[in-house]
Amino acid sequence: MYKIKTYNQISVKGLEKFSREKYEVGSDIAHPDAILLRSHKLHGDPLPESVLAVARAGAGVNNVPVEELSQKGIVVFNTPGANANAVKELVLAGLLLGSRGILRGVGYLSTLHDMTDAAELHKLLEDQKKNFAGNELYGKTLGIIGLGAIGSLVADMALALGMKVVGFDPALSIEAAWRLSSQVQKAENMYALLARCDYVSLHVPALPVTKHMINAEALNQAKKGMVLLNFARETIVDPNAIVEALNQGKLKNYVCDFPEPVFYGREDVLALPHIGASTAEAEENCAIMGADQLIEYLENGNIKNSVNFPDVAMARCEGPRIIFSNENVSGVLGQVLSVLADNKVNVLDMMNKSRGNLAYNILDVEQMDNGHVVDAIKQIKHVMAVRLIK
Secondary structure, eight states: OOOEEEEEEOOOHHTTTSOOEEEESOOOSSOOEEEEESSSSOOOOOOTTTEEEESSSSSOOOTTTTHHHHHTTTTOOOOOOOOHHHHHHHHHHHHHHSSSOOOHHHHHGGGGOOOOOOOOOHHHHHHHGGGOOOOOOOOEEEEEEEEEEEHHHHHHHHHTTTTTTEEOTTOOOOHHHSSTTTSSHHHHHHHHHHHHOOEEEEEEOGGGGTTTSHHHHHHHHTTTEEEEEEEOOOOOOOOGHHHHHHHTSSSSEEEEEOOOGGGGGGEEEEEOOOTTOOSHHHHHHHHHHHHHHHHHHHHHHBSBBSSSSOOBBBOOSSSEEEEEEEEEEEEHHHHHHHHHHHHHHOOEEEEEEEEEEEEEEEEEOOOOOTTTTHHHHHTTTEEEEEEOOO
């Protein structure tokens, strides 16, 4: 029986994916085979040696020590796209709130609660509504930096609203490119995009290369009066540069999901309390996807949506399956095959893939009588983890 340890409150629909016949699931399991979490920070937590995989029910994995786990051969999963629709809809709200005087109008009305004469109230509002005028989205140009699962949905939404869409993503995958509408214009670089757009929405991950990518230099290239939206990660913008651009009128408004102390008291900043994926549907989708990925890995050794290992999937043959991870150096697979040959273990099918410094292997074999074969593979230099799935 496999054991799954959970952190945070995981959606019941996700937990229901683990059958009672094969899985024990709970928050107090001492020696889990896998961990399923949301926002709990694993950094610094002592990790049991029994752990084979960690699944983050969400896209970002900054709360998981990926590098440390990689060195132990532990697969780390995330759930890209599971919360994409929730974020897309909040981007729409951000576009509208950043364009119209909606919040200022609501705030103004809250000061008029002592008015009891309806006719007098209506007359006052007719006179004051000019102070809350804004702009329509139709015909405006939206720039999207990052055209993955969320960015492509935002692009479709904006096109449906009658906006022009310009996109930039230097790491655009073939799969993402196929999803993208042909109506999305391609910018040659980020600066070119910033210079021509009325609105810009950020959808890139938090990586060392994206830290403060929106800084003073980038904002100096922006079209005057641009509205910037950040529902991706807080680290991709320099908050002090945002404030300076707002003070200079380079930015009209900044709408984000990541409050910062320097934003307090500013009417031109709308900061939400990190609620981009906070919908019941998104939490269910993330939990279900994370559970499915753990089940497929534990039962079959297949990997999908890992942030540290390559995607690998192979149909099962009859008989046991050996999976192992290793440092991506030459000769390791050959040594493993020699061990199998020396023990007269016939390989029925196999797959080997690498990602950066890591490699992952699946070998379907005929029945093995020698129980020490897996132990022998573990002793091979550069092998990080080995498992036999019967």
